[in-house]
Amino acid sequence: MTLHKSTETAGMTGMNGSNGMTGTVGATGHADTACAETTDRIVEDYLTLVDDSMVAVLPHALRIAVELGIADMMNALTPQSVATTADLVGADPDALSRLLSALAAAGFFTGDPATGFRLTARGARLRRDHPHSLSASLVNAESQLAWLRAADSFRTGAASFGTGDEDGEAAAGGFFGVKDNRRAENLAFLRRMRERTGRLYRQAAETVDWSPSSVILDIGGADGFLLGGILSAAPHASGILFDRPTVIDEVNRRGGVPGCRTVPGDFFVAVPTGADTHLLCSVLHDWTDEQSVDILRSSRRALAPGGRLLVIEMLVPEDGSPHISRWSDLGMMVLTGGRERDRAGFTRILHAAGYQVSRVLEIPDSPFSVIEAH
Numbered sequence: 001m002t003l004h005k006s007t008e009t010a011g012m013t014g015m016n017g018s019n020g021m022t023g024t025v026g027a028t029g030h031a032d033t034a035c036a037e038t039t040d041r042i043v044e045d046y047l048t049l050v051d052d053s054m055v056a057v058l059p060h061a062l063r064i065a066v067e068l069g070i071a072d073m074m075n076a077l078t079p080q081s082v083a084t085t086a087d088l089v090g091a092d093p094d095a096l097s098r099l100l101s102a103l104a105a106a107g108f109f110t111g112d113p114a115t116g117f118r119l120t121a122r123g124a125r126l127r128r129d130h131p132h133s134l135s136a137s138l139v140n141a142e143s144q145l146a147w148l149r150a151a152d153s154f155r156t157g158a159a160s161f162g163t164g165d166e167d168g169e170a171a172a173g174g175f176f177g178v179k180d181n182r183r184a185e186n187l188a189f190l191r192r193m194r195e196r197t198g199r200l201y202r203q204a205a206e207t208v209d210w211s212p213s214s215v216i217l218d219i220g221g222a223d224g225f226l227l228g229g230i231l232s233a234a235p236h237a238s239g240i241l242f243d244r245p246t247v248i249d250e251v252n253r254r255g256g257v258p259g260c261r262t263v264p265g266d267f268f269v270a271v272p273t274g275a276d277t278h279l280l281c282s283v284l285h286d287w288t289d290e291q292s293v294d295i296l297r298s299s300r301r302a303l304a305p306g307g308r309l310l311v312i313e314m315l316v317p318e319d320g321s322p323h324i325s326r327w328s329d330l331g332m333m334v335l336t337g338g339r340e341r342d343r344a345g346f347t348r349i350l351h352a353a354g355y356q357v358s359r360v361l362e363i364p365d366s367p368f369s370v371i372e373a374h
């Protein structure tokens, strides 16, 4: 069974910035050869903001630009006066002018208060309708709230999400249980997942060879955005979209996913039988090793004989180099109690559930990989 366009790979390279370990000139001005530091652009930019005690301002400025819908009311061709934009989004003109000036200097807009502003390619990603929109992620208040309490995660090793919430009962279900009780949060989550999948790994649909697959089960497939893309690339196959009942209700309300059966359930209990290909995309990183093995065992029990499992996740590089997965690892700990893993970590949990890794495929232009197991 093959994954085409495949280069068998032993690990991951970083998507952002350099992977190299380089000696740097430290604050003292001396070349620091005793303790080589990594260069990571995210860290460099962050430290510049810390230097000016402005660390929180950029994320908040971007969030507010999205909340006000500024980019949705502008275009890339014609400069729009601050007064018109203020009128369209319901903002104070002076406050908006200052926000646009700061975000223009950061490359999201171009222009000035006298001539007006228009969107840049970067700023267009603040629009809700952009194919690689960042809008749902930038307004992700639940993650920001969890991080305010996150020191507890590092004391206890458990997720901080939902702790200290005024609505203690609703928050008791953890990251996903809360969404079962609060429809608006469930819908915001599904929008975030769709954006993130589109930005980071939807091209998996064109990367994998689907010719051996007849029935593809997406376990924890959210609103079916990825599975829909896969079925377009593999029109001979049919799909089963499996997720929490409150997610499947939303999908059905929108008319489902073409070529797909939708099935609600709990992957800790069982997943549907009848598929020869199982997908687990960005699911295992939400859970501890023990919980992940339980999910993988549910898959193993249901997979058709001779079938394959495809796990789409980031692989933490084993060489200590910078990679977005290192930040995501902390994010998972705080939000869900889960973790990111290196190749050995995935091999271990897959093996514990009765799976053997057959190959790992890097997804082009993505920090994600496809791990194929039988």
Ligand SMILES: C[S@@+](CC[C@H](N)C(=O)[O-])C[C@H]1O[C@@H](n2cnc3c(N)ncnc32)[C@H](O)[C@@H]1O
Pocket: 176, 193, 194, 197, 219, 220, 221, 222, 223, 226, 242, 243, 244, 247, 265, 266, 267, 268, 280, 281, 282, 283, 286
């Ligand atoms: C991080 S999201 C990934 C979504 C999707 N696979 C993607 O790549 O965009 C994890 C998914 O697991 C689903 N999920 C969480 N707990 C579940 C459970 N016990 N049973 C079934 N699905 C669950 C969530 O609703 C969510 O859609």
